[in-house]
Amino acid sequence: MDNSQIDMNLLRLFEAVYRLGSVSRAAEALGLSQPAASQGLARLRHAVGDALFVRSGTGMRPTLRAEQLAGAIQPALSAIQSALAVKDEFDPLQSRITVRLHLSDIGEARLLPDLVATLHREAPGMRLHTEPLPHEEIADALATGKIHFALGFLPSVTETERVELLRDRYAVVVRAGHPLLAQGTRIAAIQDLKRLEYVAVRSHSETLRILGQLGLDSRLALTSAHFLALPAIIVKTDFAVVMPHAIAQRFMDARRYALLSTSLPNSRFTVSMHWNRRFDNDPAHRWMRQLFVSLFRNGARPGRAAQGRRAK
CATH class of the missing domain: 3.40.190.10 (Periplasmic binding protein-like II)
Structure with a gap:
């Protein structure tokens, strides 16, 4: 089999023909023309080195090779579709993730009491882990996911996303x-x-x-x-x-x-929140960013913070 000739569209075409027993019905289900579906099936047959489907009185019947492929392709496509269908949402009440932070001892004293109290109410299953890192290691630790956020007065930390939280x-x-x-x-x-x-x-x-x-x-x-x-x-x-x-x-x-x-x-000085941009679209990460901002920016009150997040 020449795997370089097979892409996701051909796998979807194979699964539709296998499931529907018809090239024309597979083409209709996938929004393809009949010639395009036939050409795709021909490409797949060539790549696999097998006829895959043969005509019968009741439609297209799969070969033994097609039966073997279907056993792997159908659950794989189903898993991919399920992953893509997951909504961009985060339920803090159900979360069991551990959030890792860079905080100095003074930062812990200033920020952790309100943060822990709020998480206890809004995300009781979440866990926090704090680890003070040398400032020159913070950007790499954020990029690799060793820590999720760095909070503090960190003027030497560059190449990160940053939001100012408070001034002192x-x-x-x-x-x-x-x-x-x-x-x-x-x-x-x-x-x-x-x-x-x-x-x-x-x-x-x-x-x-x-x-x-x-x-x-x-x-x-x-x-x-x-x-x-x-x-x-x-x-x-x-x-x-x-x-x-x-x-x-x-x-x-x-x-x-x-x-x-x-x-x-x-x-x-200013206390800022730092993170790596590759986590921008992660729902849990985004929820935590909103939480930090609502709790600590400009002396925000925790009660108003919770209301503001629920409104979004």
Whole structure:
């Protein structure tokens, strides 16, 4: 058999003749002319090296070779047609997929609570897996499907699709009883900042950049591997930490911590959602993109987010 001569149209023609027992009826079912159907059948006979069908008093009867082919071709065509007929829909209530995300520890603290709560209501069978990756590996991980989304301030990540979700700025946080606050003000000048000692997380390069631009590298008393240890350290010392303003407001008790009003260099940043364009038309992927946007863009409220998605 010369497989290069056989295409999907010839297989569909074979299946129709086999099923209907007539070349003319097969041609009508497929929207072909009688000559075109006959020519197609001739091409298929030549490629297979068998007559495939012979005339009889009741129509076209299949040969033994045709019977063998039909046993493979009919279920294959049926499977293809079923796959093509699947509607471009996604039912989150029935989904059991695992969504893999790049998130830093600060990103987890900021985004996961609302995300997990919403998925618990709208897609209870879905699972999340977060994995912080080196920034230079994120684009390839998105392209290969190792992760589905990367969320964060990722200016070095290029060649991806991207949507801005929210904006924030870095702030300086100290304990509520810090000596700097003894005069009853939370306004800190650059000279005040230069008298402080700092803790930082080495994976958050923007914090280190800001300290470097202020000339405070020598004031860095502790560099930690994880963000979660810093609040407990600050509350027991006179150290300060540079961290996202929204995180400080949301997770730090105002009775124990104080946000200093100060001007930091290039302290504003954006948190974006990154993905690879080859997943643009995947229904589950599209649903998740809409979910992220509705939850987090411009401080959207989860209740309105759910309503907006259902309306689409």
